Amino acid sequence: MGRGPTRKEFATDQDVRWCPGCGDYAILASVQTAFAKLGVPREKFVVVSGIGCSSRFPYYMNTYGFHTLHGRAPGVATGIKLTRPDLSVWVVTGDGDALAIGAGHLLHALRRNVGIRILLFNNRIYGLTKGQASPTSETGKTTPSTPGGVADRPFRPVALALAAGATFVARSVDRFGAHLQEMIERAARHEGAALIEILQNCNIFNDGAFAEVTGRAGREENVLYLEHGRPLRFGPDGSRGLALDGAGGLVEVDPGQAPGRVLVHDERAPDSAVPDLLARLDAPVPLGVFRDVSAPALEQVLRERREAARRARDGGLAELLAGPNAWTVP
Amino acid sequence: MITPGEPLASRPVPEGGSRVTIRIAGDSGDGIQLAGGRFAGATALAGNDLATLPDFPAEIRAPAGTLPGVSGYQIQFASTEVLTPGDRADVLVAFNPAALRVNLPDLRPGGVVIVNSTAFEDETGLRKAGYETNPLEDGSLDGYRVHPVAIGRLTREALADSGLGARQVERCKNFFALGLLSWMFARPLEPTLRWIERRFRDRPDLAEANRRALTAGYHFGDTARLFETPLEIPPAEVAAGVWRALDGNEAIALALATLAERSGLDVLLASYPITPASTVLHRTSRLEAFGVTTFQAEDEIGAVGAALGASFAGGLGVTTTSGPGLALKGEFLGLAVMTELPLVVIDIQRGGPSTGLPTRTEQADLLMALFGRHGEAPLPVLAPRSPGDCFWTVLEAARIALRSMTPVVVLSEGYLANGSEPFRVPGEDELPEIRPRRLSDPQRFEGTYVRDPETLARPWIAPGTPGLEHRIGGLEKDELGRVSYDPDNHERMVAARAAKIARIADDLPPAALEEGEPGDDLLVIGWGGTWGAITEAVRAERAAGRRVASLHLRHLNPLPRGLAELAGRFPRVLVAERNCGQLALLLRGRLGLDVESFTRVRGIPFVVAELRERIAAIVGGGVS
Ligand SMILES: Cc1ncc(C[n+]2csc(CCOP(=O)(O)OP(=O)(O)O)c2C)c(N)n1
Ligand code: SF4
Ligand SMILES: [Mg+2]
Numbered sequence: 013m014g015r016g017p018t019r020k021e022f023a024t025d026q027d028v029r030w031c032p033g034c035g036d037y038a039i040l041a042s043v044q045t046a047f048a049k050l051g052v053p054r055e056k057f058v059v060v061s062g063i064g065c066s067s068r069f070p071y072y073m074n075t076y077g078f079h080t081l082h083g084r085a086p087g088v089a090t091g092i093k094l095t096r097p098d099l100s101v102w103v104v105t106g107d108g109d110a111l112a113i114g115a116g117h118l119l120h121a122l123r124r125n126v127g128i129r130i131l132l133f134n135n136r137i138y139g140l141t142k143g144q145a146s147p148t149s150e151t152g153k154t155t156p157s158t159p160g161g162v163a164d165r166p167f168r169p170v171a172l173a174l175a176a177g178a179t180f181v182a183r184s185v186d187r188f189g190a191h192l193q194e195m196i197e198r199a200a201r202h203e204g205a206a207l208i209e210i211l212q213n214c215n216i217f218n219d220g221a222f223a224e225v226t227g228r229a230g231r232e233e234n235v236l237y238l239e240h241g242r243p244l245r246f247g248p249d250g251s252r253g254l255a256l257d258g259a260g261g262l263v264e265v266d267p268g269q270a271p272g273r274v275l276v277h278d279e280r281a282p283d284s285a286v287p288d289l290l291a292r293l294d295a296p297v298p299l300g301v302f303r304d305v306s307a308p309a310l311e312q313v314l315r316e317r318r319e320a321a322r323r324a325r326d327g328g329l330a331e332l333l334a335g336p337n338a339w340t341v342p
Numbered sequence: 343m344i345t346p347g348e349p350l351a352s353r354p355v356p357e358g359g360s361r362v363t364i365r366i367a368g369d370s371g372d373g374i375q376l377a378g379g380r381f382a383g384a385t386a387l388a389g390n391d392l393a394t395l396p397d398f399p400a401e402i403r404a405p406a407g408t409l410p411g412v413s414g415y416q417i418q419f420a421s422t423e424v425l426t427p428g429d430r431a432d433v434l435v436a437f438n439p440a441a442l443r444v445n446l447p448d449l450r451p452g453g454v455v456i457v458n459s460t461a462f463e464d465e466t467g468l469r470k471a472g473y474e475t476n477p478l479e480d481g482s483l484d485g486y487r488v489h490p491v492a493i494g495r496l497t498r499e500a501l502a503d504s505g506l507g508a509r510q511v512e513r514c515k516n517f518f519a520l521g522l523l524s525w526m527f528a529r530p531l532e533p534t535l536r537w538i539e540r541r542f543r544d545r546p547d548l549a550e551a552n553r554r555a556l557t558a559g560y561h562f563g564d565t566a567r568l569f570e571t572p573l574e575i576p577p578a579e580v581a582a583g584v585w586r587a588l589d590g591n592e593a594i595a596l597a598l599a600t601l602a603e604r605s606g607l608d609v610l611l612a613s614y615p616i617t618p619a620s621t622v623l624h625r626t627s628r629l630e631a632f633g634v635t636t637f638q639a640e641d642e643i644g645a646v647g648a649a650l651g652a653s654f655a656g657g658l659g660v661t662t663t664s665g666p667g668l669a670l671k672g673e674f675l676g677l678a679v680m681t682e683l684p685l686v687v688i689d690i691q692r693g694g695p696s697t698g699l700p701t702r703t704e705q706a707d708l709l710m711a712l713f714g715r716h717g718e719a720p721l722p723v724l725a726p727r728s729p730g731d732c733f734w735t736v737l738e739a740a741r742i743a744l745r746s747m748t749p750v751v752v753l754s755e756g757y758l759a760n761g762s763e764p765f766r767v768p769g770e771d772e773l774p775e776i777r778p779r780r781l782s783d784p785q786r787f788e789g790t791y792v793r794d795p796e797t798l799a800r801p802w803i804a805p806g807t808p809g810l811e812h813r814i815g816g817l818e819k820d821e822l823g824r825v826s827y828d829p830d831n832h833e834r835m836v837a838a839r840a841a842k843i844a845r846i847a848d849d850l851p852p853a854a855l856e857e858g859e860p861g862d863d864l865l866v867i868g869w870g871g872t873w874g875a876i877t878e879a880v881r882a883e884r885a886a887g888r889r890v891a892s893l894h895l896r897h898l899n900p901l902p903r904g905l906a907e908l909a910g911r912f913p914r915v916l917v918a919e920r921n922c923g924q925l926a927l928l929l930r931g932r933l934g935l936d937v938e939s940f941t942r943v944r945g946i947p948f949v950v951a952e953l954r955e956r957i958a959a960i961v962g963g964g965v966s
Contacts (some may be wrong), residue, residue, distance in 0.1 A: 024813075026824065055808045060651070063816075070813050071825065076805035078654055078681075079815025080647070081673055087612075087644040091651025091659060092805070094635060095608050099655070099805055117647070120640040314635055321631035329603045332632065333596055334767045336540075337533060338586040339387050341577075 016051035019044045024074045030065060035186035035213035039133065040072055042189050046196035047075075050100075057100050060089040062114060064106035065140045066133035066212070083114025086121035089128040090310075097311040100200060103130040108138045111147040111167050122176040125204035126310040131196075132169055132207060133186075135214035136221050143217035155217075169209045170302055171291035174284045180206035181287070182301045186213060187226055191237075191299065198301060204309040225297050238290070238300030243267065243274040246296045254296075262289050279304045360575060361420030362527065363428030366519065367445045368437025368458075369406050370399055370413040373516035378415025379762075380520055380537060384529040385419045386587035386764050389577025392419035393874060394589075395427035395947065396760040400617075400700045407470040412444045421578050425874035427761065429949045433526075435519055437461060437493070439471035446483075454487045456522070456568070458515070460494030489568050493518050493559075500558035504551045514555035521559025528572035531560060581766060588765035590729040590758035591618070594688060595625035597736035598660060602633035605744070605776040608657035612637040612648035614667060617700045618756040619690040622662045642667035646674040646687065653683040654814070656780060656804025658740065660686040665694045665707045668751075672715050675749055679719040679839060681814045682791070682800045684743035684750075688736065691755040693945045702945030703757035705870055706921035711751040712899055712928070718836045720843045722746070723898040725753040725870035730765035732758055735896065737774055744778050746846055747799040753898070755920075757947050758871045778802070784809035790823025791835070798842035844900050853905040857881060858891025863961045865912035867937070869895040869925055875948035876918055883954055888961040898925070906933040914960060916940055918953060 022044040030036045047057060057075035061067035063082035070077030076099075080088045085103045093101045103121075110118045110132050121128060137155070138144040144157040148169065152161040173181045180202040184192040192210065199206035211222040224230045236246035236254070244254040245267055253274035257263035267274050275286065279301045287302040366381070368374045375396055382394050395416040404411030418428035430450040436442035438461040449455065461467050462478050477483055478490055497518045501511045517538075524531055534556060542549035563572075588596075602609040611634060613623045627636040639645035642663055649659025663671065668689045678685045691707045693699025711723045722742050726735035732754055739750040781787060781801040790812050791800050803810045812823055818835060820826040856873075857880045858865075868876040873894050880892040891912065895901070909915050909929075917926040918940040929935040940956050942948060 053808065055806055055811055058655075058805045061815075070815065073813075075811050077811075077813035077815070078651075079813065079817065080650075081677055081816065084643060084647045084674070087639065087647025088651035088654070090637070090644075091610055091612060091648035091653075092655040093651075094637060094648070095610055095652040095655035095657040096804075096806060116640055117644050120644065318630045318633075318635060325631035329600060329632065330767075330770065332599060332629070333586075334584050335586050337383060337387060338584050338767060339389070340584050341389070341580055341582050 017048060017054045019048040021054060022047050022074050024072055026071045028072050029068065031216050033215040034065070035135065035215075036066055036069070036133065038186045038189065039131070039192065039210055039212065040069065042192040043073070043131070043196060045189070046193040046200070049193070049197060050200050052100055056098070057102065058089075058092055059102045059104060060085045060092065061104040062106070062109035063140070064109045064138070065214075066104055066106040067109060069104040083109050083112070084117060085109070086114065086117040086128070086130070090121055090124070090126045093127050093311050094314060097127065097315060101128045103128055105130060105132055106139070106146075107132065107134045107136060107148040107169070108146045111169060111172070115147070119172065119176040122173055122178040122205045122207060124310045125177075125179055125307050127204055129199045129202070130205070130207040132209050133212045134169060134209055135212040135218055136166075137214050137218035139214050139217055168291055169207075171288060173207045174288055174291055174303060178207055178303065179204045179305050179307050180301070181303045182207070183209045183211070183299050185211045185222065185225060185299065188299070195301070198304070202304065203312075204307055224295070234296050236293075236296040236298045238277050238279065238298050238302060240277055240279045240301070243276050245274060252296075262293070360422060361418060361424065362433065362573070362575060363416065363418040363431045364433045364435070364523065365414055365416040365431035365445055365448065366435045366523075367412055367414040367441035368516075369441070370401070370411050371403055371406060371513075372413070372437050373513060374398075374413040374415050374437070377516040377520045378417060380534050381523055381529065382417050382762055383537070383587050384524065384533045385417065385527075386585070386762075387533050388529055389580075390419040390421065390575055391424040391578040391580065391764055392417055393424050393427045393763050394761045395757065397946070398701055407438055407440055407467050409440050409444055409471060412441050414441070414445060419575060421576050423578070424763075425878040426947060426950060429951050435523065437515065437519070439468050439473055439477070442477065443471045443473065449486065451485050452487065454489065455483060456489045456491055458493035458519075459490035460492045462490075491522065491562070491566070496558065496562060497555050500554050501551050504547070504554070506547065506551055510548070510551070514551050517552045517555035518559035518562075521556040521561075522563045524556075525560045525563025526569060526572055528574045531556060580764070584767040585764050586767055587762050588730050588733070589760060589762040590726065590732040590754055591621040591690070591760070592625055593730055593732035593765070594622045594662070594736050594754070595629060597733045598626050598634050599629040599632035600733075600773060601658065601737060601740050601776060604773055605658070605740075605778055607633075607778055608652070609634045609660060610637060610649060610652035610657055611635070611660045611662065612639050612645040612652070613662045614639050614642045614645045616642075616664045616667050618692055618759045619662045619664050619667070619688070621759070622688070622690070642670040643674065646671040646685075650674060650678055650683060650685055653685050654681070654805070656802070656806075658684060658686070658744065658778075660688070662688040662690065664690050664692050665698075665710070666696070668707060668710060669714070675721065676715045676717060676719050677816050678749035679715070679721055680816050680818075682747045682839070684740075684747055684802070686736065686739050686743055686750055686752065688752045688754060690759045691753060693943070699945040701756065703755045703871065703947065704921065704943060704945060705753070705755055705872070705919050706924065706943065707753060708869075708898060708921065708924040709927070711753055718840065720840050720899065721748055722750045722843060722846055722900065723753060724750065724896055725898060726758060727870065727873035727894060727896065729758050729761050729763050733765070737776070741774060741776055742846055744776065745799065745849075746797050746842055747802060748843060753870055755871045780804055781810070782807045789821045790814065791819055791821045793838065793842070798838065798845055847897075847900040847903050850897055850900070850902050853893060853902040853908045855908070856892045856894050858884065858889070860891070860908065860911040862889040862891040863913060864890045864957060865909055865915045866890060866892045866918055866957065867895065867909070867915060867925070867929070868892070868918045869898060872918060872920060872948055875950050875953060879950045879953040879957060882950070883957045883961070886958075888958065888963065890957050890961055895925070898928070901932065906935060909933070909935050914938065916956070916960060918948070920948065
């Protein structure tokens with residue numbers, strides 16, 4: 013593979029218009045850095061987005077880009093990928109975009125395992141429309157549209173993706189550049205659909221959205237890094253561990269006391285039972301790859317069928333148009 | 343002309359007639375559509391011109407024997423041009439009492455009724471159809487020529503030793519009736535026998551049973567002599583060439599394969615099932631070998647999104663739907679207008695609003711197609727005039743979409759989708775050139791919205807092209823493709839998008855009359871699937887001495903040039919359409935034409951006689 017474009021070459025000359033301090037800046041930098049590491053020519057990237065602050069993303073990426081409709085990016089990305097399987101197709105979406113108006117499209121894209129990479133910027137709020145509650149807002153949160161507090165319960169994006177049968181699901185954080193870049197690189201190399209939930213701060217409408225993870229203390233206490241083949245340990249010096257509780261749930265154990273009980277992370281497990289449990293945790297917060305399994309990507313399946321049909325074709329257009337029951341008038 | 347009828351004891355059509363309209367009707371489980379379709383196929387092969395009107399209930403299996411469960415298939419065929427499936431049937435084949443009751447009003451006085459008398463032997467069947475007494479015995483059919491044929495019993499007898507169960511035997515009745523009709527109208531059995539062969543390749547027992555039922559019906563005709571001899575309708579005089587029977591949805595599928603093959607583009611048909619559009623998806627999904635990929639999306643929005651994505655990626659996106667689905671696609675059409683990408687959207691209209699009459703036909707989506715979007719979002723709208731014309735109209739829509747970088751809406755309708763007619767298969771040299779114009783040379787790139795001076799289209803650049811990376815989207819852009827909120831820029835861009843669509847008219851044939859000449863007393867204007875009925879009515883009135891002309895619109899936007907001038911040469915203009923006056927509103931608003939309306943919204947094609955009455959009332963006089 014030749015030298016790919018540099019990180020700087022992925023930047024456009026459009027002024028970036030997010031609020032100063034918005035978590036989206038850090039994500040943009042990480043995506044540009046990670047793309048540069050892939051060694052793929054710029055013209056092979058397509059970034060597709062919906063509507064929202066996050067969905068302005070394509071304008072800032074010097075690749076092909078399509079800023080589409082609220083919630084509808086997965087369909088457009090699917091059409092692109094089915095037409096051009098050789099392209100690296102990315103979807104940038106927000107929690108409202110992906111999980112409210114576009115929830116159906118998102119789940120079906122994952123179910124189909126079409127080879128698109130979805131970056132879900134979760135700031136637990138509607139940023140662009142000025143701070144209304146989103147499908148990931150916590151119960152009780154007061155916002156302009158929920159002055160009495162959010163009355164319903166939030167979605168967990170990773171759990172939803174797993175339930176849809178996603179073959180690659182990961183979570184990272186806007187500010188954790190190195191980790192986020194690693195997740196992006198892994199998603200890029202996955203065959204089939206990939207989703208990364210990126211915890212993102214909106215310092216205007218939901219400041220400290222994930223303070224329990226991003227704060228200095230929180231990072232040490234609450235983050236559980238998922239690493240394939242490594243025990244599920246977290247806390248200072250890995251002093252806490254997770255084990256199966258025998259009743260279908262997870263329980264915290266002391267690895268010093270019961271080292272054998274601590275679960276070893278298996279992102280390639282054929283069924284998603286343990287990843288499902290991890291996806292439902294509020295504390296600790298797992299970061300990393302929940303699931304990475306291989307299954308045929310839709311675009312490949314359709315291509316192969318088409319090629320097989322072409323090879324088996326036993327007539328040209330003229331025969332097709334005439335059909336089996338034509339007659340000739342002299 | 344019909345071959346001299348030796349003494350036909352009971353001719354189904356008036357003396358000298360060379361055209362026949364038959365309606366087959368029965369329960370929706372009786373295989374009526376299949377029998378009708380096969381009869382049409384054999385009739386086409388026999389060289390007659392024809393038009394068909396399938397009519398089936400919205401429910402897959404409404405309760406057996408009830409009035410709502412009745413399914414019908416009408417076909418008119420002749421030695422001369424056939425423009426409509428016929429106002430009224432000359433021959434009605436009724437499989438049960440409900441079918442008789444529902445369809446009798448559409449049989450002409452003195453017409454022939456062939457009833458499956460087996461189904462009239464039991465009380466419940468009569469009661470379900472609301473008959474207190476048996477209509478075969480109570481004299482209520484006196485004005486008709488009734489032939490009771492025990493189709494049910496005769497089929498059972500023919501298949502007595504077939505080894506099939508009673509229900510399977512019962513389901514072969516349609517082939518018995520088809521055999522009988524084949525004898526009556528001298529249709530060859532071979533095409534149907536061949537079809538049975540193919541269809542039941544894996545079920546030799548069913549193939550044998552249907553073959554036997556078919557031939558039994560045929561021989562019954564010969565022995566029972568409902569008519570002295572078969573009524574022969576000789577082939578129509580048509581242009582030389584290869585011909586086939588074709589329905590509108592099959593025509594669309596063939597057009598998509600033609601498009602892919604001729605343009606070299608990857609065509610993606612992305613759709614969500616909806617009556618009466620679904621069969622386009624079914625049929626196209628068998629045409630992968632020709633370069634068309636099909637994708638059944640999770641809903642209509644996902645479908646049009648995928649189609650638009652395909653076009654952005656340098657292929658051609660197509661989506662098929664019906665009215666409710668077009669409503670859902672509206673926001674994406676706005677995006678397609680804004681991003682100026684090619685896209686073909688085919689709306690097979692049905693009776694609305696809402697679920698309305700899902701299996702019936704209507705033309706009431708015209709204004710939605712033209713204007714049903716947010717913002718100023720003009721796009722071309724086309725409508726085919728006949729089943730076979732769906733083929734040409736879809737090719738024309740794609741040509742415009744690719745040439746002008748715009749979404750295009752095609753308005754077909756249930757009547758065209760399900761109806762069939764003989765279609766002259768075009769040779770390769772008759773197919774239009776479809777040359778996508780994609781830009782791949784960065785030296786020639788000036789800006790995402792810098793327009794071609796001739797077509798005003800923006801350049802089409804497929805991702806993967808080095809050096810031309812760019813971003814498009816729903817936000818307003820300037821010529822160079824940068825997001826712009828500048829008021830003057832927006833006004834300029836709105837005007838530029840509109841001018842691009844208006845300019846398509848430069849490329850279209852100017853408005854021209856179908857029938858009649860300028861200065862006649864009346865001009866009838868129609869669009870889409872009413873062409874056959876309007877043409878038949880106008881020709882008949884002209885033959886009766888009335889000076890009436892007609893003009894039929896394929897392009898609803900932009901309208902052909904010269905339309906206002908041409909219409910202005912007639913003292914009166916009548917717009918005939920199957921909605922409440924949508925084209926009339928357009929012509930008044932766009933061209934300032936003073937028009938009158940003839941409208942019907944009964945979910946069925948125009949009744950030619952009604953249209954003729956209206957024409958006669960306006961023009962007056964006449965010699966008939
Ligand atoms: C059809 C439609 N409905 C509503 C909107 C208004 N709208 C724009 S963005 C948005 C929510 C964005 O929230 P999210 O997806 O979380 O993105 P964020 O701005 O937080 O990045 C809404 C409701 C729209 N643009 N289109
Ligand atoms: S509103 Fe929030 S999400 Fe949007 S740009 Fe500002 S900080 Fe970022
Ligand atoms: Mg948000």
